[in-house]
Amino acid sequence: MRGDRFCRACAGRCEAGFTYLGLLILVAILALATSATLTLGSIVQRREAEQRLLEVGAAYRQALASYLNSSPAGDRRYPGALAELLKDPRYPGVRRHLRQLYPDPITGKNEWGLVGAPGGGIMGVHSLSNAKPIKIAEFELENESFEEAAHYSEWVFITRSLAPASGAIPAQGGLPPAAIPALPSLPAAPIFFPQNDAPAAAPPPAPIPLENLPAR
Numbered sequence: 428m429r430g431d432r433f434c435r436a437c438a439g440r441c442e443a444g445f446t447y448l449g450l451l452i453l454v455a456i457l458a459l460a461t462s463a464t465l466t467l468g469s470i471v472q473r474r475e476a477e478q479r480l481l482e483v484g485a486a487y488r489q490a491l492a493s494y495l496n497s498s499p500a501g502d503r504r505y506p507g508a509l510a511e512l513l514k515d516p517r518y519p520g521v522r523r524h525l526r527q528l529y530p531d532p533i534t535g536k537n538e539w540g541l542v543g544a545p546g547g548g549i550m551g552v553h554s555l556s557n558a559k560p561i562k563i564a565e566f567e568l569e570n571e572s573f574e575e576a577a578h579y580s581e582w583v584f585i586t587r588s589l590a591p592a593s594g595a596i597p598a599q600g601g602l603p604p605a606a607i608p609a610l611p612s613l614p615a616a617p618i619f620f621p622q623n624d625a626p627a628a629a630p631p632p633a634p635i636p637l638e639n640l641p642a643r
Contacts, residue, residue: 492586505547513528542585552584554580556578558579
């Protein structure tokens with residue numbers, strides 16, 4: 428009798444031990460799944476921030492080019508501060524080259540690295556983040572120098588000095604209102620038009636006269 432009670436007690440302890448072990452395994456699996464979910468979410472957020480940085484950097488690049496190309500005769504220069512992109516001090520009225528000063532999407536701060544022009548002023552901007560980018564290839568042509576960059580700070584958005592096609596300065600600002608970058612922005616979905624150059628259907632065969640049919 429005493430041996431039976433001892434065996435039952437041992438069996439109970441073994442069963443409790445297996446239950447506890449299973450609980451530990453379940454907790455470990457849940458922890459791994461939670462960690463993987465958080466990591467995936469972090470990667471998605473980083474990719475979104477990268478795309479935002481490309482859009483904001485392009486807006487600054489275009490605004491700096493607009494400021495330079497809108498220079499009055501004899502005063503062709505880059506802005507001395509980014510704030511001049513909101514109100515061009517060279518003109519009495521309000522001339523905007525950018526709708527607002529956007530923060531760095533990677534750091535979340537309003538601080539940018541500034542690229543000085545040879546003759547003075549600002550000709551480009553870049554992030555101050557030393558984090559490693561996820562995107563390292565398949566950039567647009569104007570950003571092809573970003574490939575294999577080790578840090579976001581190496582994504583430098585430098586303007587290109589291009590004169591307006593017409594040679595004239597817009598009357599109401601450095602850029603026409605429709606051309607001033609407005610962020611956030613997403614590329615529009617492509618529109619597919621039906622093709623009208625498909626080959627025409629072949630005409631139906633001409634009927635065979637009855638007299639030409641073979642006799643049965």
